[in-house]
Amino acid sequence: MTYRFTARATATESAPDGRFTQAALAEGEDGSGFLLVFLAGAEEPDDQEAALGMDTYCLVTAGGGTAYGCVREAVLTGGVLRVALDPEALEDLRADDSRIEAVVEAVIEAPADDLARFREALARVLSYGRADARPRRLAV
Structure with a gap:
């Protein structure tokens, strides 16, 4: 299933x-x-982060659900971001929000400058950490 929403911010x-x-x-x-x-550290992950599986970016939802290295694909075409998530991470991400699905599409209604900054930051975040946790497809 796909959950679609309009991102106004x-x-x-x-x-x-x-x-x-x-x-x-x-x-x-x-x-x-x-x-x-989407969050990532600025420095290379340390041994403790690696031991805890926190040596990559994370995704956080409104209810506080958090999962590390869970994005399988992220494609931003025009103003639409399509994110495919690891199905095994859905329970961690749901927290108080049952709308989280294996695929989330966001129609981004933001000024061009804001969208450009988001695109740049998202690429940095999803490229962080160990290689096997990075998206298989990243086109932002």
């Missing part, structure tokens, strides 16, 4: 101290509603 952030990069989409202009937040 995008957010990108690189921490001033360089500790993380974020690319986020939200249904509401105020950041409310359905939410996808």
Whole structure:
């Protein structure tokens, strides 16, 4: 199944101290509603992160659901982002949101500059960490 939503807000952030990069989409202009937040560290993962399986990017949902290395494909064509998720990660991502499906499509209604920043940040985030956890297809 595919869950489709309209993202009326995008957010990108690189921490001033360089500790993380974020690319986020939200249904509401105020950041409310359905939410996808893609996060990655700025430094190479350490041994402890590797031992915990946290040596890659993560995806966080509005209910606090979190999964590491769970994006199998991410394709951004025009203003539509299609994300295919590892089915084994769905339970972790659902938390309080049963709308999470194996494929999520977001129609992004954002100014061109915001979309360009989101595209750049998402590419950085999904390229972070161990190679086997990166998306098989990344076209953003």
